Amino acid sequence: MTALRPVHACAAVTAAACLSVTLWTGLRDARVALAFGVLITVGELTRWSGPRVRQAAPLGTAGSLSYALLGADAGQPAGHGAAQVVTVVLAASLLGGVPHIWCGRSPTLDHLARRVLTVGFAAVCFQPLRHQHAFADGSGPAHALLIVVLLLLTALCDALLAAALAHARTGWPFGALLRDELRGLRGIGSAVCATGAVMALGVAVAGLWALPVFCLPLLLAQLSVRRYAAVRATYRQTIASLARATEIAGYTPAGHARRVAALSLAVGRDLGLTRPELAVLEYAALMHDIGQLSLVDPVPAGATAALPVPEQRRIALLGGAVVRQTGVAAAVAVVVERQADPCAEQPLAARIVRAVNAYEEKSRDAGPEGPLRALEELRLATAGDYAPEVVESLARVLARGSLTLPTAG
Numbered sequence: 001m002t003a004l005r006p007v008h009a010c011a012a013v014t015a016a017a018c019l020s021v022t023l024w025t026g027l028r029d030a031r032v033a034l035a036f037g038v039l040i041t042v043g044e045l046t047r048w049s050g051p052r053v054r055q056a057a058p059l060g061t062a063g064s065l066s067y068a069l070l071g072a073d074a075g076q077p078a079g080h081g082a083a084q085v086v087t088v089v090l091a092a093s094l095l096g097g098v099p100h101i102w103c104g105r106s107p108t109l110d111h112l113a114r115r116v117l118t119v120g121f122a123a124v125c126f127q128p129l130r131h132q133h134a135f136a137d138g139s140g141p142a143h144a145l146l147i148v149v150l151l152l153l154t155a156l157c158d159a160l161l162a163a164a165l166a167h168a169r170t171g172w173p174f175g176a177l178l179r180d181e182l183r184g185l186r187g188i189g190s191a192v193c194a195t196g197a198v199m200a201l202g203v204a205v206a207g208l209w210a211l212p213v214f215c216l217p218l219l220l221a222q223l224s225v226r227r228y229a230a231v232r233a234t235y236r237q238t239i240a241s242l243a244r245a246t247e248i249a250g251y252t253p254a255g256h257a258r259r260v261a262a263l264s265l266a267v268g269r270d271l272g273l274t275r276p277e278l279a280v281l282e283y284a285a286l287m288h289d290i291g292q293l294s295l296v297d298p299v300p301a302g303a304t305a306a307l308p309v310p311e312q313r314r315i316a317l318l319g320g321a322v323v324r325q326t327g328v329a330a331a332v333a334v335v336v337e338r339q340a341d342p343c344a345e346q347p348l349a350a351r352i353v354r355a356v357n358a359y360e361e362k363s364r365d366a367g368p369e370g371p372l373r374a375l376e377e378l379r380l381a382t383a384g385d386y387a388p389e390v391v392e393s394l395a396r397v398l399a400r401g402s403l404t405l406p407t408a409g
Contacts, residue, residue: 003168004110007161011113014120015090021083028079032070035208037092039063039215044096046222058192058222059215060096064089064115065154065196066203068123069147074207082123089119110165118158125150147200151193155185171400176272183274191221236283242326243286251292251299256360261285264356266397267390271348281349283328284335288353291319291336305358312340343387351387355394358386371398 027033043060068085070078080088093115129146159181167174185193195218202210243257264285268278292299292315304312320337324330338350339357346354355378362374375395382388 003164007117007165008109008113011116015086015116018083018086018120019090021081022087025081025083028081028084029073032073032078032203032208033080033084033088035211036063036067036070037088037095039211040067040089040092041096044093045099046219047096047100057096058188058195059218060093061115062192062195062199062215062218063211064093064119065122065151065193066199068119069126069150069196069200070203071126071143071200072204074203075205080127082120082127085123085127086116086120090116110162110169114158114161114165117161118154121157122150122154125153143204144197144201147197151197155189155193156182159185170269172269173272176269176274180275188221188225191218239283239286239326239328243290246289246292249293249298251295252289253364256364257286257289260288260353260357260360263360263394263397264352267352267356267393268349270393270397271352271389273348277349280329280331280335281352283332284339284349285353285356287319287323287328287332288336288339288357289315289319290322291315291317293322294318305361309340316340343385346387348387348390351390355386355390359394 040060040063043057043063046059047057067089068082070080072078090112093112126146159178162181163174163178166172166177195214199211199214202214240258243261246252247254247256261282265278265282268281273281289304292304295315299307304315307315316337316339320333323333323336335347335349335353338346339354341350343351343354359371359374359378362377363370375391375398378386378391378394382391
């Protein structure tokens with residue numbers, strides 16, 4: 001939590017200072033400010049509140065960036081400054097967030113702090129430079145190059161802020177979070193930056209009529225991303241349903257696969273896995289026991305960690321074959337197949353699933369001292385069966401006490 005208060009305090013001070021300056025000097029180019037305010041408000045109204053969303057309001061972000069980088073309106077120099085940019089963006093973001101607050105989906109302080117600081121950074125860098133002779137006309141290659149460079153710097157600033165805030169809230173490695181944010185810039189992030197630049201340049205030449213024309217492609221892209229996310233959610237639900245087959249058939253206890261998946265994800269985040277790697281890890285953890293469906297006699301309580309190594313490998317290979325038949329990604333099948341291989345030969349995801357599965361089986365019905373005893377058994381077996389770095393990561397995750405595992409049934 002160390003980075004939260006400084007970031008929030010810096011955003012609050014910036015917003016208060018910009019609001020004071022705007023109230024003192026008055027609102028300039030009210031027509032332009034109203035147009036961009038409406039655009040940002042609409043972007044916030046269409047804000048996506050689904051899980052695992054990196055860019056929740058792409059239209060609002062693009063509108064904010066374009067207003068910060070606006071140098072002219074239909075060939076006439078713009079009269080607003082950096083303080084007015086931050087004030088208008090903050091007011092529009094809050095106004096567009098009212099329906100979400102009413103429905104209990106309030107925009108977080110992190111979202112508003114990032115918006116204020118990134119937009120303020122872009123405006124402070126651009127507004128003084130646009131008065132220079134090379135950029136005074138609000139068009140031309142030099143002006144376009146300046147906007148592109150500032151957008152790249154602003155995107156990097158936003159990625160750093162997002163990673164720092166996520167690290168402070170979750171404790172996950174900062175490097176992995178930053179890699180995920182930078183990787184996200186290649187997708188919807190690049191579309192947001194491009195739309196912001198095009199709208200700023202379009203308004204400088206054609207006036208405010210450029211706003212609805214150039215924001216339409218981003219709206220369509222946002223709809224496509226939502227549909228893709230819905231497909232991914234359905235895909236995950238299908239995998240979770242397949243994983244429950246062993247529970248319904250009585251081979252594994254109720255909730256075992258979900259508990260292993262939740263704990264494996266926490267360990268994977270602690271070890272710095274990226275989002276694509278975490279997705280593979282989650283799917284493999286959900287389906288790690290599916291090979292037991294081939295057994296004539298179920299293993300007592302589904303505890304495969306106590307079986308002989310050849311039997312573990314046979315179940316793992318059968319599970320991998322089943323996964324391949326379901327059409328799931330081949331990387332998931334590889335992790336399922338190799339979870340019983342020698343530790344030194346396993347990929348990291350397979351090491352995580354193996355250790356977490358053993359911990360869950362050993363601590364499940366062992367009483368209050370079961371988790372500590374299970375963890376000690378894993379540590380004693382790090383010489384050959386379990387990876388030491390995975391076991392220590394598991395210990396750190398359990399020590400935080402912030403993970404809520406699904407209960408049986």
